[in-house]
Amino acid sequence: MKYVAMLALMLTVPGAHAQKMLATYSTLTTAAAQRAAQAAFDRCGKEGYTVTVAVVDRGGQPLALVRDNLAGSHTVSTAVGKAATAVSFRVDTSELAKQTQADRPQSGIRALPSVVAIAGGIVVQAKGSLVGGIGVSGAPGGEADETCAKAGLAAISDALELE
Secondary structure: OOHHHHHHHHHHHHHOOOOOOOOOOOOOOOHHHHHHHHHHHHHHHHOOOOOEEEEOOOOOOOOEEEOOOOOOOOOHHHHHHHHHHHHOOOOOHHHHHHOOOOOOOHHHHOOOOOOOOOOEEEHHHHHEEEEEEEEEEEEOOHHHHHHHHHHHHHHHOOOOHHO
């Protein structure tokens, strides 16, 4: 009887302390990224801006990139950097730019590698979870970049919430 109780305890203890070894999470698809990138690009084009638009997954890796043939070469890395920064810090880069001004306690964030604390990068969420980011570079000012990025988000937001 004593051995049966001990065997039963041994069989149940590992299950009680077992941890999940795989994560399950949502992220943007390439199709969603392409749709968002094109919508943001089109919005900037209507305003006469020559830009690059980047859409990244929840890990900050590029899924889609659209560059106007007249956009400066710096706009590619800047757009990707804005999108990845928004994802990494889970906040739009316009807000991060405010929080990291030279006189603020968090100003050191700007010195971290690959951080682009300039308006124009936004987070993409679906059902309350971070799923990606959109970055735009090349419009005359970060606020204009952000407006275009938001147009990209608007193009996919209804579909994201339905899934």
